[in-house]
Amino acid sequence: MSLAIVYTRANIGxxxxxxxxxxxxxxxxxxxTIVGLPETAVKESRERVRSxxxxxxxxxxxxxxxxxLAPADLPKSTGRFDLAIALSILAASDQIPASALSAYEFLxxxxxxxxxxxxxxxxxxxxxxxxxxxxxxxxxxNAAEASLVRGVNAFSAQHLLDVCGHFLCGRKLxxxxxxxxxxxxxxxxxxxxxxxxxxxxxxxxxxxxxAAGKHNLLLIGPPGTGKTMMANCLLSxxxxxxxxxxxxxxxxxxxxxxxxxxxxxxxxVFRAPHHTATDIALVGGGSxxxxxxxxxxxxxxxxxxxxxxxxxxxxxxxxxxxxxGTITISRASYRIQFPANFQLIAAMNPCQxxxxxxxxxxxxxxxxxxxxxxxxxxxxxxxxIDLSVAMPRPVWNELNxxxxxxxxxxxxxxxxxxxxxxxxxxxxxxxxxxFNNREVERYCSLASDDEKLLENVMEKLxxxxxxxxxxxxxxxxxxxxxxxxNIDQDHLIEAIAYRSLDRYFSFSNNY
Numbered sequence: 001m002s003l004a005i006v007y008t009r010a011n012i013g014x015x016x017x018x019x020x021x022x023x024x025x026x027x028x029x030x031x032x033t034i035v036g037l038p039e040t041a042v043k044e045s046r047e048r049v050r051s052x053x054x055x056x057x058x059x060x061x062x063x064x065x066x067x068x069l070a071p072a073d074l075p076k077s078t079g080r081f082d083l084a085i086a087l088s089i090l091a092a093s094d095q096i097p098a099s100a101l102s103a104y105e106f107l108x109x110x111x112x113x114x115x116x117x118x119x120x121x122x123x124x125x126x127x128x129x130x131x132x133x134x135x136x137x138x139x140x141x142n143a144a145e146a147s148l149v150r151g152v153n154a155f156s157a158q159h160l161l162d163v164c165g166h167f168l169c170g171r172k173l174x175x176x177x178x179x180x181x182x183x184x185x186x187x188x189x190x191x192x193x194x195x196x197x198x199x200x201x202x203x204x205x206x207x208x209x210x211a212a213g214k215h216n217l218l219l220i221g222p223p224g225t226g227k228t229m230m231a232n233c234l235l236s237x238x239x240x241x242x243x244x245x246x247x248x249x250x251x252x253x254x255x256x257x258x259x260x261x262x263x264x265x266x267x268x269v270f271r272a273p274h275h276t277a278t279d280i281a282l283v284g285g286g287s288x289x290x291x292x293x294x295x296x297x298x299x300x301x302x303x304x305x306x307x308x309x310x311x312x313x314x315x316x317x318x319x320x321x322x323x324x325g326t327i328t329i330s331r332a333s334y335r336i337q338f339p340a341n342f343q344l345i346a347a348m349n350p351c352q353x354x355x356x357x358x359x360x361x362x363x364x365x366x367x368x369x370x371x372x373x374x375x376x377x378x379x380x381x382x383x384x385i386d387l388s389v390a391m392p393r394p395v396w397n398e399l400n401x402x403x404x405x406x407x408x409x410x411x412x413x414x415x416x417x418x419x420x421x422x423x424x425x426x427x428x429x430x431x432x433x434x435f436n437n438r439e440v441e442r443y444c445s446l447a448s449d450d451e452k453l454l455e456n457v458m459e460k461l462x463x464x465x466x467x468x469x470x471x472x473x474x475x476x477x478x479x480x481x482x483x484x485x486n487i488d489q490d491h492l493i494e495a496i497a498y499r500s501l502d503r504y505f506s507f508s509n510n511y
Contacts, residue, residue, distance in 0.1 A: 002026065004091035004098045007105040008084035009128060010074055011121035013289065013336040014251045016128040018105075020070045021081065023088035028064035034085075036069030039077040048079065049086045051112040056160045061093045075334060077288060079109035080119040083137070086110060086160060096167045105129045106163075108139045114160040118142050123247065123254040126152055126176075137163060137173065145260055146176040148250050150243065179262065191236040194408040197226050199394035204230075204408060206389040206498060211237040212420040213432040213477030215470075216322070216344040216384060218307070221391030223354045227347035230391070231303045232270070234345060236410050238301075239418040240266040245299045248339060252298055256291055269300035271342075275309035283317045285329050289336045294321045297342035307348040308376040315381055318344070322384045325434075344385070348377075358393055386433070386470050387498040420480045432477045437469060444472035450492050457496050471495045 002025040009016040032046045053060045067085055069076050084106040091098035107125055108116040118141035126149045129136040136154040138146060143156040155173035157163045165171035194204050203219060203226075210217040211234055219227040241249065246266050253260050273282065273293045284292030293302060304310060321327045321340035328337045350356040352373045355363040365373070424431050428443060435443065446454065458468055472487075475495040479487045 002092055004088045004101070006084045006088040006091065006101050007134065008081055008107060009105060009121075009125040010076055011078070011080065011124070011255060012074070012334075013338055014121075014124055014248075014255060014291075016121060016124035017074060018128070018132070019074065019076065019081065019084075021084045021088045022068040022070060023085070023092045024066045024068075025061055025063045025089075025092050026066070030062045030064065032065040032067070034067045034069065036067075036072045037075055038069060039075065041078050042069070042076045042081060045079055045082045045085055045110075048082055048110045048112060049089065052082070052110040052114040052160055053086055053089065055112060056114040056164070058090060058095060058160075058164070059093065061089065065089060065092075078119065079117075080107055080121070082110035083108035083116060083160070083163070087163065090164065096164055100167045103134055105132075105134050105136045106138075107136065107142075108157075110160065116140070116157055116159060116163075120257060121251075121255045122146055123148065123251040126154055127247070127251070129153060137166075138176075140174065143174065143176050144262065145250070145254060147179045148260065148262070148265060149247065150178045152176050152178055192229055192233050193236055193410040194230075194233050194413065195410065197229060197233065200226055200230065200391055203389045203391050206387050207234060208237065208413060208417065209474070209478055209481060209498075210234070210343070210345070210387055212417045212481045213424070213474065214343050215386035215433050215474060215477065217346070218382075218385045218388040219345075219347040219391055220350055220388060222349060222358045222393055225391040225393055227391055228305055231301075231305070231345045231347060234301055234343075235268065235270045237414050237417050238268045239414065239421060241268060241299055249299050252291055252295055252339070256296065258296075269297055270303065271297040271300065272303040272305060275304075275306045277310070277314060279311075279314050279317050282314050283321065283327050283329075283340075284338055285331075289329050289331070289334065291338050292327070294318065294327055294340040294342060295338040298339045300342060302342045302344050304344070304346045307346040308373060312376060312378070315376075316378060319380055319384065322381075346385070357390075360393070383464055383466050384470075386474050389498065416481070420477070420483075423480050423483075424477075432473045432480070435469075435473055435476075440469050440472050444476045444487065446472075446475075446487055446492065447489075450487070450489050453489065454492060454496070461499065463499070467499065471499065474498060 004023050006021045008019050008021055010019045034043055050060050087106060090096045091101055107119055109119055111117055116139045118139045122138060122142040122145045126136055126146045130151060130153050138154055138156055140156040140158045146152055146154045154176040156176055157173050166173050207230060219230060221227055249269060250260055250265055271293050280286055282293045284290055284295055325341040326337050327340045351363060351365045351370045353363055353365055356365060356370060428439060475487045475491045478491040478494055
């Protein structure tokens with residue numbers, strides 16, 4: 001036989017499209033050509049594959065070898081196709097049965113010795129192979145990652161000869177099976193708890209509401225008031241991801257060279273990029289599109305400390321993913337969409353020196369300096385933040401409290417927040433912060449008096465239509481948190497109070 005077809009998977013974003021490796025042996029000067037839009041790393045597989053076959057004591061055909069990676073218009077990168085190319089050559093030269101390969105897909109980079117090395121993007125490939133009904137043979141180093149997928153149809157191998165032995169003499173490969181024992185560790189064991197923070201009752205309440213409905217939150221206050229610690233407490237309050245959500249996050253880590261901890265894979269991620277991060281670092285991109293922080297924080301938390309220290313262009317790039325839950329990266333040769341459904345938590349000082357409004361009177365900033373400082377964060381971005389809370393300097397009595405309040409026990413709060421989220425999903429199959437306008441009208445209705453109150457507030461504060469819908473969604477979350485069927489006026493007033501962001505950002509006008 002001089003023609004063989006072997007299946008493998010490419011890696012485009014978090015997708016794993018099918019690639020057919022077609023290998024033809026013909027007469028002519030011995031050579032090997034790879035076509036089908038291969039990048040440099042794929043072209044170099046000629047030498048890796050040749051050496052791996054020879055060092056495995058197999059025959060490398062002394063003929064003209066043409067390898068086509070179809071479809072031809074799909075970009076191919078990295079050494080993930082090495083194993084498939086090697087097997088297609090062996091099948092085309094009748095060293096292994098070509099008919100047996102049709103039920104399998106292959107992934108792996110070959111060492112010159114024939115060892116099979118780990119590759120990126122295993123989780124998307126396992127999911128795609130499972131859906132296609134074929135088995136996947138992958139590197140042994142990727143076996144733990146593959147076992148995260150329930151119903152996985154995969155085998156792992158360490159060497160090219162192991163794969164050949166599987167098809168020639170029935171030598172069994174290691175089976176990758178779903179691990180039922182993967183459970184997350186207790187969140188409060190590795191993250192700070194609200195009970196550790198003295199005072200700041202309003203901010204604690206806001207953090208609980210934000211956690212209950214996945215609302216975006218901005219903490220404003222002078223240095224040393226606990227803003228960063230407050231944000232870090234959020235992860236101890238969030239419930240575990242369900243299996244589908246956790247696999248989405250695992251797929252992102254799989255393509256990003258990030259280790260997947262089986263004991264933590266159900267926990268939401270917490271990303272806290274430094275304020276020197278670039279646009280590409282935050283939203284993704286590059287010559288070979290990689291996910292940015294907004295995607296790495298998918299189904300979790302993106303914490304931006306010192307918000308006003310980020311470059312304005314970096315902050316403006318957040319507007320699309322905050323609204324759409326995805327980020328689209330377009331270049332001349334490709335267009336990739338990454339998921340970016342994250343919860344934004346931000347912290348900032350009220351002015352450049354950090355002490356505007358502090359009773360100590362340390363602030364010496366002029367109105368113009370305060371205005372310039374606050375203008376680093378644009379109105380459209382602020383409009384997408386649901387809650388803003390002041391965190392003043394705590395008084396001595398709060399710092400010197402002899403006991404911690406049981407009101408902020410992490411386990412009790414986490415259960416309450418989990419129950420609140422379950423109520424939301426049972427009602428609409430999504431969290432309140434994810435409602436579209438039609439769902440807001442359906443699930444966030446107000447009494448006539450409350451509608452009039454909100455109308456007056458909208459007029460007085462000059463709020464946008466987006467702010468109007470976010471206030472309603474927040475009021476719905478507060479009602480759910482209090483286990484109330486309908487939105488009461490108290491819930492609405494509290495939701496409106498969390499728009500104090502508008503008051504902070506008009507400070508300089510009344511300085």
